Amino acid sequence: MSERTLRGKVAIAGIGETTYYKHGQSPDAEFKLALQAILAACHDAGIDPKEVDGFASYGDDRSDAPRLAAALGIKELRFSNMHWGGGGGGVAASVANAAAAVHSGMANCVIAFRSLAQGQFARYGRSRLGAAAMGDDAFLAPYGLISPAQRFAMKITRFMSDRGIRHEALRAIAMASYHHAQSNPRAVMYGRPLTEEKYDASRWIIEPFHRLFDCCQENDGAGAVLVVPADRAKDLPHKPTYLLGTAQGGHHRSAAPVHNAPDYASAHFPTVAKNMWAMAKLGPQDVDVVQAYENFTGGVLLSLVEHGFVDPKTANEFLVLENLLAPSGKMPMNTSGGNLAECYMHGLEMVNEAVRQLRGTANNQVAGAEVVAVLGGPMVTPVSSLVLGTEATL
Amino acid sequence: MSTTMKRALPDGLPAPDQPPLTKPYWDGTRAGKLVIQRCKGCGAHQWGPEWVCHRCHSFDLGWEEVAPTGRIWSWQRPHHPVHQALTGFGPYTIVLVELPHAGNVRMVGNLICEPTAPVEIGAEVEAVFEPHDEADPPYTLVQWRLKG
Ligand SMILES: [Zn+2]
Numbered sequence: 001m002s003e004r005t006l007r008g009k010v011a012i013a014g015i016g017e018t019t020y021y022k023h024g025q026s027p028d029a030e031f032k033l034a035l036q037a038i039l040a041a042c043h044d045a046g047i048d049p050k051e052v053d054g055f056a057s058y059g060d061d062r063s064d065a066p067r068l069a070a071a072l073g074i075k076e077l078r079f080s081n082m083h084w085g086g087g088g089g090g091v092a093a094s095v096a097n098a099a100a101a102v103h104s105g106m107a108n109c110v111i112a113f114r115s116l117a118q119g120q121f122a123r124y125g126r127s128r129l130g131a132a133a134m135g136d137d138a139f140l141a142p143y144g145l146i147s148p149a150q151r152f153a154m155k156i157t158r159f160m161s162d163r164g165i166r167h168e169a170l171r172a173i174a175m176a177s178y179h180h181a182q183s184n185p186r187a188v189m190y191g192r193p194l195t196e197e198k199y200d201a202s203r204w205i206i207e208p209f210h211r212l213f214d215c216c217q218e219n220d221g222a223g224a225v226l227v228v229p230a231d232r233a234k235d236l237p238h239k240p241t242y243l244l245g246t247a248q249g250g251h252h253r254s255a256a257p258v259h260n261a262p263d264y265a266s267a268h269f270p271t272v273a274k275n276m277w278a279m280a281k282l283g284p285q286d287v288d289v290v291q292a293y294e295n296f297t298g299g300v301l302l303s304l305v306e307h308g309f310v311d312p313k314t315a316n317e318f319l320v321l322e323n324l325l326a327p328s329g330k331m332p333m334n335t336s337g338g339n340l341a342e343c344y345m346h347g348l349e350m351v352n353e354a355v356r357q358l359r360g361t362a363n364n365q366v367a368g369a370e371v372v373a374v375l376g377g378p379m380v381t382p383v384s385s386l387v388l389g390t391e392a393t394l
Numbered sequence: 395m396s397t398t399m400k401r402a403l404p405d406g407l408p409a410p411d412q413p414p415l416t417k418p419y420w421d422g423t424r425a426g427k428l429v430i431q432r433c434k435g436c437g438a439h440q441w442g443p444e445w446v447c448h449r450c451h452s453f454d455l456g457w458e459e460v461a462p463t464g465r466i467w468s469w470q471r472p473h474h475p476v477h478q479a480l481t482g483f484g485p486y487t488i489v490l491v492e493l494p495h496a497g498n499v500r501m502v503g504n505l506i507c508e509p510t511a512p513v514e515i516g517a518e519v520e521a522v523f524e525p526h527d528e529a530d531p532p533y534t535l536v537q538w539r540l541k542g
Contacts, residue, residue: 131408138410139442142535143504144403145488147476154468154490161468161515207471207485257442259490260500265468 005279008394010099011233011240014045014226015352020188020343024119026220034063034115035071037222041111045226046237052226054079054110056098058090059346063115063222079107083248083384087148088114088293088339088377091347093248093384098227108232113224114348120220139258149215149296152379153206156298159265160209163312167209169319170297171199173333174213174340176324177294181337184363188219189341214297216344223348225355241358241388244371245280247272248384255381267302267378272385277308280387284308287387288369289326289357290333291350294340299378307375307385326364335364350374354388401524402504402537403486406479409529416443418457423534426523430496432458439497462521463541464491467500469513485509491519491538506539518542 016037018028026033042049049072055065056079065080079101083090091114098110133141145151159165178194181187194213202212233240254261254268263270277283284307292300301319304310309331310318318330326332336342336353343349354372356362370393376384412420422429431440435452439460446453468490475481487505492498505513506522518541525534 132411133408134411134413136442137408138412138416140502141408141477142403142410142533143488143502144407144472144477144480144486145502147472147474149474150470150472150476150488153470153472154488157470158468158515204471204473204485206473253448256448257444258500259502260441264500 006096006099006103006246007244007279007281008242009103009230010227011230011242012095012225012351012355012388013228013233013236013238013240014041014043014047015224015355016040016042016044017186017223017345017349017352018221020186020345020349021220022188023218023220026117026119030115030117030120031063031067033117033220033222034068034113037115037224038068038072038111038113041224041226044238045228047109047226047228050075051109052111053077054081054098054101054107056081056083056094056101056110056112057114058083058085058094059087059114061114079110085380085382087295087380088346089380089383090248090376091293091351091384092246092374092376092386093382095225095227095243095351095386096246096248096384099243099246102227102229108228110227111224112227113222114346115222116345117220118218136257149206149210152296152299153210154259155265155302155379156209156296159302160298162265163315165301165312165315169301169315170209170214171196172319172321172324173294173297173300174199175321177334177338177340179321179325180335180364181341184336184342187337187342188217189337209298210296216295216339219344221343221345223345223352225351239359240391241355242391242394244282244387244389244393245276245278246384246386247275247279248382250381250383267299267306268381268383269303269306269375269378269385272383273307276385276387282371282387287371287373289335289354289366289372290331290375291335291338291354291372292333292375293347293350293377294334294338295377295379303375303378307373326366332364332366335362335366347374347376358388358390399524402506404479404483407477409526410533412531412533415445419443420533422457422459423523423536424532427459428462428521428536429457429459430499431455439499441499441501460493460496463495464493464501464519464538466490466505466513466515466517466519467492468515469505471509471513487513489513489519489538501536503536503538506537
């Protein structure tokens with residue numbers, strides 16, 4: 001029996017995104033943003049949009065596949081897929097699901113995407129609950145535990161308290177994203193640098209580890225990638241970017257109700273990261289650039305630890321700004337500005353940035369980058385991650 | 395129990411829904427008792443409530459009164475108001491409390507303390523039942539305070 005793997009079987013042939021807007025400032029409807037990003041990804045790949053035969057998304061994206069297929073005049077829809085879970089836990093999974101469809105022969109040319117104009121709907125960080133809290137929320141909301149930051153904060157408190165990791169480590173994570181955004185004209189925070197003083201003076205969202213700049217913003221926009229069989233990518237305009245490894249899910253009872261996961265102080269990657277590295281036949285030491293989803297900087301810390309990039313024992317020394325910067329830091333991270341400073345497009349912008357790094361066209365290019373890891377949204381369930389590489393890594 | 399006791403948070407936050415799966419818990423808190431799910435098949439404690447035992451897959455889950463004491467497993471102190479009822483209020487303290495007498499399951503509640511009080515992981519706490527008699531249906535929340 002042949003090895004069951006996606007390693008080297010598919011490629012990202014095209015990337016696309018809209019202009020990224022501050023929350024509520026998109027002049028275009030959310031569905032129109034989705035269409036723009038998808039068409040841009042097709043154009044980038046040199047593929048007729050009518051050849052697209054599948055769509056994969058996550059985070060309960062409102063731009064559904066059948067409507068997209070009808071709007072774009074798709075000849076035949078062969079794959080439509082929504083990954084369970086909120087936020088960006090499914091960002092890598094959407095690419096993986098597209099890849100699985102392509103590799104299995106269920107489809108030939110699949111878009112993975114995210115479209116978000118939250119301002120046209122409801123606001124994150126504010127309650128959308130009614131007068132009665134249902135399900136898990138019945139045991140949380142009456143105690144004022146409502147927002148995503150609050151859902152995750154006690155994981156961070158416990159992990160950092162146990163390991164003696166200082167808030168300055170999180171500050172470095174935030175500053176790396178803002179630093180890179182200053183040379184990325186696409187970034188919402190372009191021209192708005194972050195200093196240590198500004199970070200330290202920012203207001204508490206939640207003590208003890210969430211200041212304002214530890215938390216993601218809200219944005220409007222859309223991003224998309226086009227996934228095709230590896231063979232096909234060779235004949236397209238751009239240098240191919242191959243999927244080397246990917247995994248999704250969560251460890252034992254990571255979604256146990258009312259904060260009862262046995263391994264609670266976790267971003268939920270212990271098994272996912274192991275499975276991803278196994279498929280990729282690589283480890284963290286092989287990675288040239290890391291894109292690590294920031295919903296909150298504490299989640300990035302946990303994510304980096306669970307993927308093996310950071311040892312908690314040396315986190316205070318390692319997580320300093322200079323180590324995280326392109327082009328020459330020890331671990332260049334979030335090189336386009338990430339969720340914090342390029343755009344909170346639920347991590348899809350990080351997949352695009354990973355492809356740019358491997359093509360050699362990034363604004364903050366790491367010279368000779370061959371392997372890029374994208375760590376999806378941490379602390380939700382299920383989570384997902386992926387590793388991409390150039391032809392040389394096959 | 396008095397309805398005039400000072401509550402941990404302002405009125406107006408969502409009230410807990412009390413469907414059949416979780417009703418025995420809410421009935422317990424009304425009577426000043428902390429009751430949680432315990433499997434009649436294998437004896438595992440389980441929280442939050444679920445239809446099946448995660449360990450042995452028995453559907454025969456009972457409810458057991460447990461000692462209303464525990465240890466702080468983790469905590470947070472929100473400042474940003476995430477609900478209109480909290481505007482102008484805060485910061486306030488949320489704790490995750492581990493119950494050593496109930497298989498170390500954890501519960502979420504507020505720690506009754508000053509908004510600047512230091513919070514220590516591992517500190518011993520005891521339950522404080524906070525009735526909301528005027529609600530329809532009425533309910534009682536479980537808050538926590540440092541022991542002794
Ligand atoms: Zn059982």
